Amino acid sequence: MTVNPPDIPGVVISRLPVYARALALLRAEGREVVSSQELGQELGVTPAQIRKDLSYFGRFGKQGRGYNVGLLLDQLRTILGLDREWRLALVGVGRLGQAILGYGGFSPQGFKVVRAFDSDPARIGTAIDHLIVEDVADLEESLRNDPVDIGIVAVPGDYAQEVIDTLVASGVQSILNYAPIVSRVPAGVHLKQIDPVLELQSMTYHLKRLQDQGGQDALSSGKA
Amino acid sequence: MTVNPPDIPGVVISRLPVYARALALLRAEGREVVSSQELGQELGVTPAQIRKDLSYFGRFGKQGRGYNVGLLLDQLRTILGLDREWRLALVGVGRLGQAILGYGGFSPQGFKVVRAFDSDPARIGTAIDHLIVEDVADLEESLRNDPVDIGIVAVPGDYAQEVIDTLVASGVQSILNYAPIVSRVPAGVHLKQIDPVLELQSMTYHLKRLQDQGGQDALSSGKA
């Protein structure tokens, strides 16, 4: 059954794929059992956090022993829905979009890009990586006729919100957005952002402080 | 001066670039003043959160009026260190690495990729986008002679931890990792992950629940 649990924190869910990845590695190495202690060491996470996270979903371990690697991995894959294939539509087949199509990391994990859209007449109708590029003007109709599970947005920032709105109107409930914009979606739609510039811009905060103190080899700030 | 404030939560810092982006947009539109109310609406964030976040760094607003767009933007850029140029080294010039080099979004924000490394003899010594690809075997020596601020890792997963360790050994304190691995760095080094698969894998959690209930229009799970 695996009945829908009521209210599991988002941060917990976002950690499960990380656990699954580590477990897959352990299984590939032939490990059969692992403790929360070991797993935590591997991941830089406290053992208590791992146990607490897992406890939202059931009791997967054996006291005195630990977790069966293969069993826990299967459970996590089931919980996350990684035991099926997911159909993605890519919007934007420019340089970034083509890199996404060419990326070999999605399909082994069950994510298949099955549709591609663009607005450039030079690209519409051409085949890229087994896909015929469709006109983005037909996006809504096309997705209504033959739905996908997830939309990937890889268009320039100026068009991204518009594309996101169209995806939502077409019934897509999960969107992965590569465009560097502040985007909003209605409640109930899940949007994740891939934004390297944002990541860099928060790293520079720390770098700046390192550099500004760099000269004066140590103890320069007030106390201790 | 802008003296190093003691302990500002990481989540606060990660929101500042988002505020800065929204402010840059407002400025481009000619807006001169904005309230936390409006800005919050734009970003899907509470006004109180914006005010609290900003209050860690100073008092930038005027009561009864709001924030001067240009002034606040400049302050944020200074706080984040976006008022200078940052030098990046890219490790891995395969398909992904080339997409990163070709991405036009970094340099307008002051992030210049000034070095590129690879292990493939066919690529070493060739020029890509103004850069001569260096041998990754020389990574540490090269970076010691001529340091960069940030390292970008775009090698296959199997080599990524090794590359990250070498970057750290070379004195790099901020790393942006595109490889889909669970990586660890010593305390003091800042590592950010760009990992679309991880994002997708947490989105499927919600999708699965939508789908599993999809058929049976409502109330079907055990109790309540």
Next chain:
DNA sequence: GTATGTGAACTCTTTCACAGCC
């Protein structure tokens, strides 16, 4: 009147610590 800046209240997460089981 209007909107900031901020202590206090609240909510959400993480960690502790130990009973229970292997």
Next chain:
DNA sequence: GGCTGTGAAAGAGTTCACATAC
């Protein structure tokens, strides 16, 4: 003995609400 699962405690982060300033 060893490790899980979990209430309780501690710690972070967010929101409230109002004094203060324009």
